[in-house]
Amino acid sequence: MQNPSDILGDAGPLARTIPGFISRPQQQEMADAVMSALEDYGVLIAEAGTGTGKTFAYLVPAMLSGKKVIISTGTKNLQDQLFYKDLPLVRDALEIPVRIALLKGRANYLCHHRLELAEQEGRFHSKEQVRELHEVIQWGGRTRSGDIAELDSISEDAMIWPRVTSTADNCLGQECAHLNDCFLMQARKKAQEADLLVVNHHLLLADMALKEDGFGELLPGANAFILDEAHQVPEIATGFFGESLSSNQLLELSRDCIAEDLKLGQASQTLSRNAEDLQKAVQDYRLAFGTEMRRERWSEINESGELMSAIDDVRVVLAKLENALASLADASKGLENCYRRCQALSIAFDGLTGETPEGHIHWFETYKRSVTLNLTPLDVSHTFTQHMEAQQSAWIFTSATLAVGESFDHFSKRLGIQSAKARRWDSPFDFKTQAVLYAPAAMPKPNTEGYTRAVVEQAIPVIEASGGGAFLLFTSHRALREAAEILADRIDFPLMVQGDSPRSRLLEQFRQAGNAVLLGTGSFWEGVDVRGSALSCVIIDKLPFASPGDPITQARIDKLKSDGGNPFMNFQIPEAVITLKQGVGRLIRDVTDYGVLMLCDPRLLNKPYGKIFLNSLPPMTRTQDLERVKRFYLYHHDQHAQAAEA
Numbered sequence: 001m002q003n004p005s006d007i008l009g010d011a012g013p014l015a016r017t018i019p020g021f022i023s024r025p026q027q028q029e030m031a032d033a034v035m036s037a038l039e040d041y042g043v044l045i046a047e048a049g050t051g052t053g054k055t056f057a058y059l060v061p062a063m064l065s066g067k068k069v070i071i072s073t074g075t076k077n078l079q080d081q082l083f084y085k086d087l088p089l090v091r092d093a094l095e096i097p098v099r100i101a102l103l104k105g106r107a108n109y110l111c112h113h114r115l116e117l118a119e120q121e122g123r124f125h126s127k128e129q130v131r132e133l134h135e136v137i138q139w140g141g142r143t144r145s146g147d148i149a150e151l152d153s154i155s156e157d158a159m160i161w162p163r164v165t166s167t168a169d170n171c172l173g174q175e176c177a178h179l180n181d182c183f184l185m186q187a188r189k190k191a192q193e194a195d196l197l198v199v200n201h202h203l204l205l206a207d208m209a210l211k212e213d214g215f216g217e218l219l220p221g222a223n224a225f226i227l228d229e230a231h232q233v234p235e236i237a238t239g240f241f242g243e244s245l246s247s248n249q250l251l252e253l254s255r256d257c258i259a260e261d262l263k264l265g266q267a268s269q270t271l272s273r274n275a276e277d278l279q280k281a282v283q284d285y286r287l288a289f290g291t292e293m294r295r296e297r298w299s300e301i302n303e304s305g306e307l308m309s310a311i312d313d314v315r316v317v318l319a320k321l322e323n324a325l326a327s328l329a330d331a332s333k334g335l336e337n338c339y340r341r342c343q344a345l346s347i348a349f350d351g352l353t354g355e356t357p358e359g360h361i362h363w364f365e366t367y368k369r370s371v372t373l374n375l376t377p378l379d380v381s382h383t384f385t386q387h388m389e390a391q392q393s394a395w396i397f398t399s400a401t402l403a404v405g406e407s408f409d410h411f412s413k414r415l416g417i418q419s420a421k422a423r424r425w426d427s428p429f430d431f432k433t434q435a436v437l438y439a440p441a442a443m444p445k446p447n448t449e450g451y452t453r454a455v456v457e458q459a460i461p462v463i464e465a466s467g468g469g470a471f472l473l474f475t476s477h478r479a480l481r482e483a484a485e486i487l488a489d490r491i492d493f494p495l496m497v498q499g500d501s502p503r504s505r506l507l508e509q510f511r512q513a514g515n516a517v518l519l520g521t522g523s524f525w526e527g528v529d530v531r532g533s534a535l536s537c538v539i540i541d542k543l544p545f546a547s548p549g550d551p552i553t554q555a556r557i558d559k560l561k562s563d564g565g566n567p568f569m570n571f572q573i574p575e576a577v578i579t580l581k582q583g584v585g586r587l588i589r590d591v592t593d594y595g596v597l598m599l600c601d602p603r604l605l606n607k608p609y610g611k612i613f614l615n616s617l618p619p620m621t622r623t624q625d626l627e628r629v630k631r632f633y634l635y636h637h638d639q640h641a642q643a644a645e646a
Contacts, residue, residue: 016093026426029425030057032061034226043420044421044423045422046397050589063091068197069197080102083102111165111171114166223394233397249345257325260338278314286369290366297551404612427618436621470517471538483541540583542601580613
């Protein structure tokens with residue numbers, strides 16, 4: 001059998017069959033390291049700089065290994081890219097008969113039972129929702145996978161989807177009349193049979209959390225797990241190994257009780273009245289948190305008399321609904337399911353509105369029409385390593401952003417990984433000539449009034465020099481909105497602002513415009529790939545420290561302090577470095593790309609810890625001279641124009 005590095009070489013099958021394929025030493029070395037971990041059932045932490053080609057570096061050894069491999073990615077979009085594009089390319093090049101499958105969470109698959117209920121209930125708030133329902137019905141009759149991503153004419157956050165997809169709460173499981181036609185069950189069957197399965201981190205960690213509770217496996221056992229975009233795993237694991245309850249779950253129970261009762265054609269007045277009482281009690285409970293959006297510790301509000309009264313009302317109504325369902329549960333599988341859910345939600349509601357267990361962060365978050373209560377563990381390392389050690393498997397963690405400087409300690413400690421090989425491969429791109437890091441002089445302190453205006457004023461000449469094609473990445477929505485207002489009348493380039501359209505649509509418009517200026521926050525810092533001159537400038541307003549007012553961050557800081565640690569150096573800086581590296585990674589995506597990274601935060605240069613950030617970034621040319629930035633753009637624009645003419 002050939003080594004993966006040979007297969008990825010100039011004379012290998014990928015070079016022969018994939019147009020434009022270029023061998024890279026970093027990719028070849030990483031592929032051999034992944035193969036070694038797979039063969040030895042070892043643990044590998046691999047940071048691969050932008051342009052390394054880490055996807056092929058793990059796909060080739062995964063296919064050659066002959067093992068059952070689960071690949072987990074950061075998002076469903078990356079899942080689709082792997083399954084529909086990258087995997088078939090590599091499989092065809094290697095000419096290996098590897099069975100591949102794609103598995104997403106249940107909310108991504110149309111549910112026949114839920115679709116029936118939505119049709120029969122008919123309670124919709126707008127003509128748009130009725131139109132969407134009819135579109136889903138037509139698509140449901142012809143789809144083979146039931147994956148809602150197929151129906152891209154309906155937004156992924158449309159209100160119709162929760163009505164026609166199932167949750168772990170409302171799924172009827174083996175009792176469902178549509179079991180033989182269930183899209184989710186079909187996808188899971190293919191997953192069980194596959195040699196190589198593609199999932200996402202949310203599904204992988206949800207499965208781990210289910211095993212923690214003693215329930216059956218969602219995912220099949222595997223010989224190896226490859227986690228791409230692994231920098232996301234610690235935070236996602238923190239969410240899944242905790243507990244949460246949304247007011248929407250209670251409202252959904254109420255709707256389903258009414259719909260299941262109507263389905264029998266003999267609606268019970270008591271059940272319907274109790275279900276409607278629950279809706280009213282939950283709405284009052286949401287209002288008791290206030291009208292503004294909040295994300296705070298439970299202790300900030302749990303002594304409010306109005307809230308405690310609203311909580312008691314929900315408890316009373318849930319008990320009445322449970323009693324009504326107890327006498328009707330035998331009438332149908334749907335009502336039996338509602339009865340079990342009502343019992344489970346009552347227990348969860350009592351727990352999440354009660355005392356805070358030791359070692360947990362108790363917090364809430366309000367949205368426009370809902371509220372979520374959460375119990376989040378302070379430390380998931382023990383739980384995560386228990387799952388890793390539960391079976392004889394290789395584990396590969398890879399991302400462009402896992403190290404802080406040269407160290408992987410921060411990532412390893414958060415997941416409890418103790419005996420891993422850790423390797424770094426720098427980007428093959430020539431950052432010295434392709435990119436400039438510009439830190440404008442005379443910036444005010446980031447916490448001063450008028451800081452965002454100063455950022456925009458300093459950014460405008462850089463945007464003009466670049467000819468548009470700029471991302472402005474902000475650490476807060478408030479700063480983004482302020483910058484959008486200032487820029488609206490100051491630049492002649494197309495201005496796009498996060499929230500004006502869905503993320504995917506904004507990115508498509510940005511690429512097509514070629515000279516647009518896009519303002520974004522968190523979700524635009526990573527997972528965005530814009531190549532060529534459409535993006536030649538990335539401007540970042542502040543070093544991305546997590547807000548100390550965030551309940552999870554605050555609790556971790558307090559815990560580190562109480563343990564005698566230094567939360568700023570040991571937690572806040574490492575987290576900010578990894579986030580910054582993700583934002584910086586948007587700039588240079590190809591060997592022909594060029595651009596300026598503008599970091600506005602003066603702490604980068606005037607604080608001792610600024611060196612930690614600088615030493616974690618690619619080796620760009622650094623300057624504080626705006627004229628040098630302008631000369632850089634003039635040179636590269638000329639080179640680009642000459643290449644286009646040739």
